[in-house]
Amino acid sequence: MSTASANETTAQDHAALAVRLGRAAREAALQLATLPTDRKNAALARLAELIEQSGEALAEANARDLAAGEANGLSSALLDRLRLTPERIRQMSEGVRQIISLPDPVGEEIERTERPNGLLIRRVRVPIGVIAVIFESRPNVTIDCAALCLKAGNASILRGGKEAFHSNTALAALVTRALRETGLPENAVQLVPTTDRAVLNELLKLDELIHCIIPRGGEGLIRFVAENSRIPVLKHYKGVCTLYLDPAADPAMATAVVVNAKTQRPSVCNAIENLLVHRDAAEALLPRVATALRDKGVELRCDEAAAAILARHDIPTTPATEADWSTEYLDLILAIKVVDSLDDAVAFVNTYGSGHSDGIITADAAAAERFLNGVDSAAAFWNASTRFNDGFEFGFGAEIGISTDKLHARGPVGLRELCTYKFIVQGNGQIRG
């Protein structure tokens, strides 16, 4: 066989595999859509049990991934993400049990209108259908996403990273077994049996079979998916989040919130990367806030005005450049800028931010309202840490991710956001005149 025709066969195989996965998922989705809550919960309960009982098998599969990872020179941070400890295995089954306890979003009536002609029009929450989740190295995502999609009545196609392939395969086998043993369609959750990017590419074309793509991972993966997908994507690229200190900010509150938003967990998307201070308050607020940040080991990248104030207090800074304002450090670094007005703060957020989580600290309600309405952010905070932009903190019970998109879901994506709606119209023979 020539190389050309071998490649062609492979390309056909990739496309055929993707279509097979898509069709099987669509068929399962139609069955899941009308399943009562207790049937879905029974499958999830069996899954939680199976995870608890399978510690040894999961550890073995994980050991193969870890050995391969070490051989391939993965960083210790990546190896840590990959590792399934007994505690992490327990957390997975605990997560599934939490999802069981959440209310089923399917069938909820969102809106009801009776029209003058007697038609009763109801907007009812229903599953989206087929959701593909594309993720990287953490194997627990397999269970999280499978369980969340299933509870919301969706079939899922899961495509994990190659580093976690054996771990994901072992976890997916438990899901399949739980589905089979509780009489649910086995194709309700499918792990893509290869991490070949060519198959992913074929999946991204199947807009008639797959209704939504959720990429979870680094910005590179997310951009690849967004740029190559014909299917709608729910995503956020990054979190360049900003807090703005108004002249009416309480200094103690400003200090506590800024330190929390920057340092409580610097590596996540809702941590702040920028701090703005109104010129009239900079002298009073900045030294105190900066001292507290320095105590936590934060590098301060300052514009000239902020640097001048802090220099007078012998607080070390480094100069900020234009690029700093839109950089997601995910680290103990904070860019600081003095602004002339609230409007300038809003304009800064809308220019350099990523529309994720931005906040104002002030005792002035009118100033707060202008800021909260003005920033084009998924979540806008008044006198609270941006770290609260999270499905658990918002009371959703769980989340599959956070969206900075405008359509469908913005902010945390929980069970309700994994649903769409349909109109159910009841009449007694109405015809249109």
Added chain:
Amino acid sequence: MSTASANETTAQDHAALAVRLGRAAREAALQLATLPTDRKNAALARLAELIEQSGEALAEANARDLAAGEANGLSSALLDRLRLTPERIRQMSEGVRQIISLPDPVGEEIERTERPNGLLIRRVRVPIGVIAVIFESRPNVTIDCAALCLKAGNASILRGGKEAFHSNTALAALVTRALRETGLPENAVQLVPTTDRAVLNELLKLDELIHCIIPRGGEGLIRFVAENSRIPVLKHYKGVCTLYLDPAADPAMATAVVVNAKTQRPSVCNAIENLLVHRDAAEALLPRVATALRDKGVELRCDEAAAAILARHDIPTTPATEADWSTEYLDLILAIKVVDSLDDAVAFVNTYGSGHSDGIITADAAAAERFLNGVDSAAAFWNASTRFNDGFEFGFGAEIGISTDKLHARGPVGLRELCTYKFIVQGNGQIRG
């Protein structure tokens, strides 16, 4: 200049024009987002006046399009769509006045939660931002879309068809004038100043500046947009809609609803193309329904079972092929099939339908519920004509189109569906532990 570099310059010009439009729209959108309702309504009121006062100028611009259309051999149907009569001009201004009378969706609180830690979390409706509408020959779409997007606080980029270019340009000039005279940003509504598809292609790449694309027109245009866009698209390709007659259907109601759904306006997307009849009811229902359809001049494309029944009543039919079940005739043709069960009817709709509008006629509430839940359709009807899937009929007051997508908006897209939401979180210094 060589051809290659001329092309290159042109390509750069196309991209630069698209980016200029996108940036101007984004800037206008940020201003529109916080405008009070009366400011938006004042601009719309001025637009309605200007349309009423500009009949002559609009007729002149339209005459240029009509003359060009005739010279280019446009069909009489297309020329009719293109024509701006005094009545159609009056309807445009009337449509704008109706939009003024609708409630402003922006700022509506969708949901409010107080968390145990005291955080008040509100989900609030806000504009999407920048919406691009791509449409074909009917110039009134320029005004409809400009007004709907503006009322919902969105900036719009309108790209009409080349056949209506002069008419659209004249209408867009009125919009710009209304915006300027009432102090709104002029770039709140921009008509793309060329119908060159290369510019459209560049617009479809601007996912950081344009938040939503709405294509309105034939399936070819919509597929082109969907396949080439990196921006989320709200759309429906076509309406392959089905009515199913259950054994418990009232014959008079079945006849009236089927005839209405097929013949009241056969050229629209919510008219039916398929009729299914349960085997147990076919003998009793089909001849009566078929006779009423024949009286309206409908061609009946039947499967063997339906054809055999109608042949015994001397009702002429033509044989249906597999392709008929998924064909959107938009004409006085109806495909008819006898099914063995309600489940078969649901499976037929989910296999051949386009997820638009499907219904059941039955007096049996349990059967209705199974059908309504089982069909994966934007709108499911029980004892009513599918022709009611429409923003006006649903009480939305207006619509920009109908979506068969799963994400964001499904069914009629009205003012609320032209919005997204943001979370506004109010605290008193909460930090995350």
